[in-house]
Amino acid sequence: MYRADTTADEAAEITAFRRAEKKYKLYYEQSSKKFYRKKKPKQVDLSEVLDFNSILNSHNQNDELPPGIAAVRCGFDDRPVFRLETRPGFYFIPGALSVEEQCKWIRESLRSFPQPPNRTNHNAIYGPVGDLFVAAKEGKVLLEEEGSNGDGQKWRFCEEGVAKLRSKGNACKSVSGTALLRKLRWSTLGLQFDWSKRNYNVSLPHNKIPDALCELAQKLAAPAMPKGEEFHPEAAIVNYFGLGDTLGGHLDDMELDWSKPIVSMSLGCKAIFLLGGKSRDDPPLAMFLRSGDVVLMAGEARECFHGVPRIFIDEENAEIDSLETHFSEESHLLDYVRTSRININIRQVF
Ligand code: SIN
Secondary structure, three states: OOOOOOHHHHHOOOOHHHHHHHHHHEOOOOOOOOOOOOOEEOOOOOOOOOOOHHHHHHHHHHOOOOOOOOEOOOOOOOEEEEEEEEOOOEEEEOOOOOHHHHHHHHHHHHHHHOOOEEEEEOOHOOOOOOOHHHHHHHOOOOEEEOOOOHHHHHEEEEEEHHHHHHHHOOOEEEEEEHHHOOOOEEEEEOOOOOOOEEEEEOOOOOOOOOOHHHHHHHHHHHHOOOOOOOOOOEEEEEEEOOOOOOOEEEEEOOOOOOOOEEEEEEOOOOOEEOOOOOOOOOOOEEEOOOOOOOOEEEEHHOOOOOEEEEEOOOOEEEOOOHHHHHOOOOOOHHHHOOEEEEEEEOOOOO
């Protein structure tokens, strides 16, 4: 049951959630060949991972459902929404977003969501960084300008040649737009989440969540909403995953009213999602999340630990064929999407 690199003593100490994270995390085979360059991922047993795509297919074909899973129909394009009997408040909507919708939100997540005043993980080092995706596409370089230039911004994008000239002989720091895009881990929309204090900082400048995203979230939230109430999206966190990136087990508990769901949309490469219980010692359920799937977490499910231990970028497992077709003329988006996953989770804060 435990990985070979975990001793029995260590295994006894780690929680059930951590054990599952270690089980599904990406590890590489140790190559005996010194100059063998391409690292080979270790095989992982996926037989216990719930697959809502197959559940949906067998439900559509013969009305069958595995034990512990129920289907509700609640006006969401008349497609079934699944719930887990052991996790009240958790809902899974397989393929909730059309391919066109997925492409739209991938574009927005890369082009407009990281735009100031929205904050990203890059703010802490570089201050506000605008037009990141365009800069990466155009091969630009973010260069640290010497001293202050009056507007307080010390880092600016410039052409690669200019960056080389300016840094010649100077100790100017620079970083390529491509590297920054690869290192983009999160951006925040609407009310800005302060990760250091783990709360919403309402005094930070922010824009409202875009209307189209609000409307979509309201439609998607319906199965998990208390009767007669409306979902008011006020904040969203966009998580960006590259190969090997994980999101450790956590709770999303900084919102006032837990009866309102978190609406969580998956885009890009397939991932494994772990849904635990109220304690890290409760063994989590593992399930695949594909591009276009939507998860809702409301009520008791808001108190459940959850995380993402793995994304798959290999051809067989990533399951992004339709995205590749749609982005075939947009090489930068295509390159990004082939090795990445994006999660947009939308919240009502108050
Ligand atoms: C989260 O739990 O905050 C995101 C989950 C996901 O990436 O699907």
